[in-house]
Each structure stands twice: as C-alpha cells, then as structure tokens.
Amino acid sequence: DSGVTQTPKHLITATGQRVTLRCSPRSGDLSVYWYQQSLDQGLQFLIQYYNGEERAKGNILERFSAQQFPDLHSELNLSSLELGDSALYFCASSSRDSNYGYTFGSGTRLTVV
Amino acid sequence: AQKITQTQPGMFVQEKEAVTLDCTYDTSDPSYGLFWYKQPSSGEMIFLIYQGSYDQQNATEGRYSLNFQKARKSANLVISASQLGDSAMYFCAMRVNLGGSTLGRLYFGRGTQLTVWP
Numbered sequence: 001d002s003g004v005t006q007t008p009k010h011l012i013t014a015t016g017q018r019v020t021l022r023c024s025p026r027s028g029d030l031s032v033y034w035y036q037q038s039l040d041q042g043l044q045f046l047i048q049y050y051n052g053e054e055r056a057k058g059n060i061l062e063r064f065s066a067q068q069f070p071d072l073h074s075e076l077n078l079s080s081l082e083l084g085d086s087a088l089y090f091c092a093s094s095s096r097d098s099n100y101g102y103t104f105g106s107g108t109r110l111t112v113v
Numbered sequence: 114a115q116k117i118t119q120t121q122p123g124m125f126v127q128e129k130e131a132v133t134l135d136c137t138y139d140t141s142d143p144s145y146g147l148f149w150y151k152q153p154s155s156g157e158m159i160f161l162i163y164q165g166s167y168d169q170q171n172a173t174e175g176r177y178s179l180n181f182q183k184a185r186k187s188a189n190l191v192i193s194a195s196q197l198g199d200s201a202m203y204f205c206a207m208r209v210n211l212g213g214s215t216l217g218r219l220y221f222g223r224g225t226q227l228t229v230w231p
Contacts, residue, residue: 002157031216043204043221056218088156094216102148102219104158 003027006091006105014113018079021108025072025093029103031055032074033094034066037107038087049074081112115140117205119222126195126229133180134190134225136205144210147188148219149179153201161203164188166210195229202226 003026013019025032034046036059045058049068060066063081068074078085091105116139126132138147149161164172164179172179180189192199203226206219 033218035219035221042223045218045220048216048218050216055216058218090158092158092219096214096216102160104150104160106157109156 002103002105004091004093004103004105006089006108008108009106010109010111012111012113013081015081015083017081017112018077019081019110021076021078021089021091021110023074023076023091023093023105025074025091026095026103029093029095030072031094032068032072033092033102034060034074034076035090035092036087037090038084041087043090046076078110083112086110086112115142115207115209115220117207117220117222119205119225121225122223123226123228126192126227128197128229128231129194131191131193132195132227134192134203134205134227136188136190136222138186138188138205138207140186140207140209142209142211144213146208146210146215147179147181148206148208149177149188149190150204150206151199151201152204152224158204162190192227197229197231200227200229 005024030051033048036044046060048056066076088107118137145166147164151159162174162177178191202224204224205222208217
C-alpha cells in the first residue's frame with residue numbers, strides 16, 4: 001500500500017455518462033496531482049491542488065473538473081464521456097518536506113463503452 | 114518548454130546482464146529534479162530513483178543507478194544484474210523547481226518497455 005488510495009479501481013460506463021474518481025492522499029501530503037495515461041497520449045498531467053486550492057492546470061478537458069476538499073481528499077469528475085476518455089487515471093500526492101516524495105495511487109482504470 | 118524524450122520504445126536484456134535506458138530532457142530552468150518510475154503490467158507506478166540538478170554525484174539505489182550528464186541533458190537509468198521481475202515499462206520524468214518549490218508537476222517521457230529473458 002503506497003499510502004495513496006484511489007477508488008474505484010475499475011469503472012465501466014457508457015458514452016455520455018458522468019463519473020467521479022476519488023483520491024485520498026498520503027497522510028500529511030497537501031498536494032494532489034491527477035494524471036491520465038492512455039496508449040496514444042502517454043502520461044498527461046491534468047491538474048494539481050494544494051491544500052484545497054487549484055495550483056496548476058494541464059491538459060484537462062472542459063468536460064473534466066476536479067476539487068480538493070478540506071480533509072484533503074480529491075475528486076476528479078468526468079462528464080459527457082467519450083470512447084477516447086478510456087484510460088488509466090492516476091492520483092499522486094506530495095509534500096514540501098520530501099525532495100522526491102511523489103506517491104502514486106494504484107490508479108482507476110476507466111473504460112467507456 | 115519542458116520536455117522528456119525516451120527514444121527506445123523497447124529494450125531486451127538477458128537475465129543477470131546490465132541494461133541502460135536512455136532519457137534526455139530539455140528545460141531552461143536551472144533547478145530541477147529527474148525521476149525514474151517502473152510500471153509493471155499490473156499498472157502501479159513505482160518510484161525507482163531521483164537526481165537533483167545540483168547533485169554532484171550520480172544517484173544510486175541498489176541495482177539502479179542514474180547516469181546524469183548535465184551538459185548533455187541526459188539522465189540514463191542503468192539497471193545492473195537484470196532480473197526477470199524487472200520486465201516492465203520504465204518512465205523518465207522531470208520536475209522543475211519553480212521558485213524553489215519541489216511541488217511542481219512531473220513531465221513524463223513516453224516510456225521504454227524492458228523485457229528481461231532467461
């Protein structure tokens with residue numbers, strides 16, 4: 001167990017639907033990152049939150065949104081799903097105290113049918 | 114712009130031999146960190162090794178070492194005495210330490226699929 005918990009591990013849904021992916025960071029980590037991994041795009045950075053505030057935004061579609069709650073867990077909302085959104089979605093967390101302290105969760109594998 | 118390039122889509126190595134996985138990077142920022150991750154077929158991302166841009170010595174972690182050549186902007190991973198369990202996808206990544214912060218996002222390469230054969 002890496003300390004970062006992602007749920008669910010697998011998700012199968014239909015096109016047009018909306019899903020929510022959840023991430024609980026490692027204890028003490030204030031920063032959360034979301035990445036999307038697909039065969040054609042590789043590992044793409046989506047968005048970062050730090051202590052509840054959005055800190056950096058990457059290649060995140062307008063159909064996607066995220067937030068970090070006061071208890072520091074984060075949710076990634078994906079709406080109007082398309083076949084191309086099928087991917088492995090990773091959450092990672094980090095803290096200022098660790099020089100290389102990115103801890104990845106085991107990912108949520110999303111399949112859109 | 115920050116960029117990581119891994120030019121080897123696949124590599125093969127015999128068990129107990131050493132293998133080098135190539136990684137070049139591009140950034141104009143003087144402070145950055147370089148990372149290697151292993152992703153087995155099960156999908157999780159496993160941290161292997163880290164090198165800071167100001168580190169004078171190459172990083173080592175057990176059988177893993179990072180051949181850091183700053184002038185060439187390369188950060189190759191060397192795995193010594195390969196094992197069958199080393200078969201996986203390997204990603205090189207970079208973080209730029211803007212304003213001294215170590216909380217920046219990671220930029221990933223496309224990865225190298227390593228296969229270790231008996």
